[in-house]
Amino acid sequence: MLTKTAVRDMLYEKKILGKGPVRGVILDNGESVSADVVIVAEGVNAALTKKAGLSGRIGADLLSLWVREVISLPAEKYRHQVSPWRFWRYLLYVNGVIFLSILGRLKTPVFKAEGIPKVDEKAYRLNVWGLVKSERMFTLQEILEMPKTSLNARLTSVSGWSVRANWEGVLWQDFMSYVDLMPGAIHARFTSIGGYDTSMPLAVLNERVMLVYAVEGEPLEKEYGWPLRLLVPHLWGYKSCKWLADIQFTDSEQGGFWEDRGYTRSGQIEPGLTLDINTRTERPIKGGGEVTEF
Template identity: 30%
Template sequence: MASPETSSPPKPSAQESLVAGGGAGLLAGLASSGCMLLLNAFAHGVSLPEQVGATITALMPLSLFQFLQQLIGDEAKRYLLVCVILGQCLVFAASGSLYMLARRRFLFKPGLGPRLGDGFVLAALLWLFAGLVVLPLTGAGLFGATLSIGWFNSMWSLAVSGLVFALLFPLAYHWLTASRIREEQRRAEVRERRQTLLRRGLILGGVGLLAAFAFRFITQGAHAPTVTLRGFKSRIVPPPQPNYGPIVPVPHLSSEITPNDQYYVVSKNLLADPVVNGQSWSLTIGGQVEQPYTLTYAELLTLPRRRQYESMMCISNEVGGPYMSNALWEGIPLNVLLQRARPKPGATKVVFSCADDYSDSIHLTKALEPTTLLAVRMNGQTLPERHGYPLRLLVPGIYGMKHAKWITRIQVVNYDYQGYWQQRGWSDEAQIRMTTRIDTPLDGSRLQAGSLTYIAGVAFSGERGISEVDVSFDLGQSWQRATLKRPLSALTWVLWELPWRVPSQAGSYTITARAIDLQGNVQDPRPAPPLPDGASGYHTITIVVA
């Protein structure tokens, strides 16, 4: 009879192989996913979560996309990234379980768990699955061949992430199975603990979602006062003459020029924006042109430049939202580059392709306007990385999604090109809708009865300018005209201000603001969500007089 010292370890059951393999796959997969995200952020590697997330948003019905955006808000893409990463880790876990079951059936030797070679075999299978199945399904081609980083960067970065998985998988398996006997004794306790944690997690998650929904439901006007439309005119003829004058600096009023580090940032990328090397970067101008050519960054900087103040607003900005900023830009007029290339007859659009595989287009007539710039500087500084270094587009009068960043290629085409967000249901024309924002007082502020305060904010109408801003204290039944600060250019927002004597009677008061552009068009009072053409409606706040 064999002694305990010489007897072979008991052969794991199918259930034990399944659980241990899944756990090892999950732990090694978490490390591999982290490596993948780091390589994507710092070494131009491919990120499967980014690619899968983009595919999910493309396939998502427009109504569902809008509902989730309104429910979760601007953090929706972060939640999506987390969900995709968790899904990827579950795939790792499932692969570990299946591999150990297959190994147990065909290759198992009693007493031996997975060796280093097993980790490499499983990692190789996952590498092939990612390159030959997952990436093609997301539209990136075999091993990401159609991505801007190319197939080579995709292959090696997936290989490095796979190496991390291969090294950790067998170690994690043996670590998980080392205390199998002790865990058997504690299985009931662990099961009960997991069930308790699961119940608590589900409860907390549900409460969190309900709280987020309730917060947005309350703050975004589910029961907001309705502005009266009685006597509303969509256009005033002749247009009002702007009431320019000095304004008093007050807390919370937007600065006329937004500092670079405070300028709003929105991109399609779930985690990391591209970091472009200006020394190796080049810009290709081609498509339906007589003379295609390429420029280096140094050559681009030698071309004549134009400076202009211009404001920008994101199409996903809610009424009164923060995604609106103003800066002094410096760049090369796009028409200079296009005229050198000489577009062919029949050309209708100009397409911009970017280092993060984003793309969009504008009409050729818009591209030839002198104010459409390829910006290289922002507020007197080299264009920051987060704002598109080395080159971004500026298109006055059109929402920010058209202002492509990290541009690498410009193509003139003779068809109706639909860009990244247009394929997901957003407007292609994307003309900015007039908006007014109340910056101060803050919504929900408590003001002292009888005190003098200032109601102030910004108004913006793309390149159509602002002739008047009005403030109402009775939901639009009457309006008081605010003073405008003369704008820095015809392409920027306008700062406005109205002194107001706070009523002596305590209570809650509603303040509403609207704008009129230089053509006499009155801001649309009808509430509409950002998707698909940009938000509309009047910004309304409530203050409390004590």
Template identity: 30%
Template sequence: MGKAERLKKARPPVQKNSYGGRLPPGQTLTEKFPILHEGEVPEYDLATWNFKLFGEGVQNREFTYDELMQLPQTTIVKDIHCVTRWSKFDNAFTGVTIRDLLKDFEVPEGTKHVMIYGDHDYETNLPLEDLLKEDILLAHSYEGKPLTAKHGYPFRLIVPHLYFWKSVKWIRGIEFLKEDRPGFWERNGFHNYGEVHNEERFSGEDLEIPEDEWHKKEFD
């Protein structure tokens, strides 16, 4: 049974407080930072680690870890929301905004979508216009400290307005696309877009997700 199917087996939590609409429907607020991912946590030698921009019609660009750290650094404070029904308010992430990353990069005309790649063999799709929002970040630090390995060290994407499976851990590259195509979870029962306030959790019919799934995971 796939993850999407497992998450459809129980009723969503009854919200006692939506915090003025700040807490999206079907979510539970936590002070902890649950750890969820598929597969093993990768290990890196930063001397050889790289990050790539590529795609059809693209002048490919590759960055080292040091080159990314030399770009303008920005801290954003955002709420984050997981499809497994936890939300965490006021999270401070520091890194390079995608706008700064692409400042001197020519995105080919006709590009409408991107595929985000992370280790090991993970991918998720986004509309280009979402990637270019001002608060989308290639983050290396959380609450003033480097990301832990289990939270995506050395870099992860932060896409606050979408469910957190779109915020790719261990990010290694962005592919620019003229046509959309689904990523890993999108091919396995999750919504193609994943907007949190519209509860875009699954593809197909509106199905339920267990209230307590994330309680079974590790926390920071």
């Protein structure tokens, strides 16, 4: 009979597990939760099986054996709380288990002017204020319950690289249906949990701008903006604020972290060369808008 060690070695060889002991799953509130939720959360067991490169009932049984060896607590209390999507996030807390989104797998560069903030998912709020008729503080769960869209787009950095992915989240135009603006609101200032900020005229926030919480079916890693980031594919990446925590609507542009240090306020993508992270090749870009050539 296969042991936990044997299953672990197999998963490590397939680059599903990292080295080191597996201790279980720790939730943001400090509780330990059983990995039996893999059975409770519909579709997760199949997803894990696919991740491991296994197939059929045998593959599912192997992974079930592994997760049952790891845990000890019952999952009944989480039966109506844990979704497959949330379980992926819990797995990131398991010591030694590494599940990467396409951004992580491609080793997409990480720029973090204010560092990578610590985020308490349950305490997280997106504060919307300024020239609005009613200020709002959206929880992450409220954002997850908004209409979800998948958008294939290239994020293009002013520092010379770009990456294409299927981003998932709430389109800006859909999000704005929850916001009641006052007359005179023509700009928006976006601020991260750590204090990074950027601002743009509302007129440039087109139908492809998105509030992103996942990519290619995987939650964003914290390095890439978890739990929520802005995606503005037709402007340089410094306009796509990560770790988004605050949106202020104003009657004038407010500048921003990089704008105040000499970067253009418009953020318009300019002609030049970019390293395509997807193919690791350097490609020309014509500028003037979203990069759609490749």
